[in-house]
Amino acid sequence: MPCDLILALDVPTREEAAPILRQLRGQLRWVKLGLQMFTAYGPNYVREVAGMGFDIFLDLKLHDIPNTVGKAVESLGPLPIKMLTLHTSGGGEMMRFAKAAQEKTNPNLLLLGVTVLTSTDAAGLNEIGVGVSPAEQVARLGKLATVSGLRGLVCSPLEVELLRRTLPASTQLVTPGIRPSGEAGGDDQKRVMSPAEAARAGSSYIVVGRPILKAADPAAAARAILAELNGA
């Protein structure tokens, strides 16, 4: 199954983003705009990056009462976005409201349910009162998202094989927590894998930010990961 790269464009300013986007135009398809860029520049920046020819994954990780999330999806629907995140831990009713709003406003938009953040390990789950392993919690939330109408999930690459055994084959599995070494490097990511390992496990997409953005030559780092995925 092919696996594509999504660049997490987590930089403070559009000026910092501009050369990276310019150099990767035509080579990279997917750009993820998250809380950092969206809170700074809003919907107009989404339109601008889409206008450069990139497919946009808008990562706002919505999590609120069902009505509020549904209305937010309705407001976002007209934007030129192809993926949008919400937290599955918001529950089945919240996801159904989001799904109904998405179908009404942007039928081609893929809603992605975030399961357990890749920065969370068993101790982190325990801290918030969840006494099962990350894999068990991901499996539970993945199933809930699927029965609530979602066709895509965000999880760690460590859980992909498990989800592939239990969920419909068409489920899109998007995996951040990618570190070229395959090892947690002391930053906030805890459940990690390398790009090639994540692709071989069955990820539909990998999401990579800092390993590209902090490289001396970000465009070259992105190209190297694309080549690694092609060879996986």
Ligand SMILES: O=C(O)c1cc(=O)[nH]c(=O)n1[C@@H]1O[C@H](COP(=O)(O)O)[C@@H](O)[C@H]1O
């Ligand atoms: O929804 C996401 O994209 C996401 C979910 C998750 O569990 N973990 C996670 O890291 N992400 C996002 O993926 C990106 C990972 O960035 P790096 O750790 O710099 O590669 C960030 O933009 C995170 O917001």
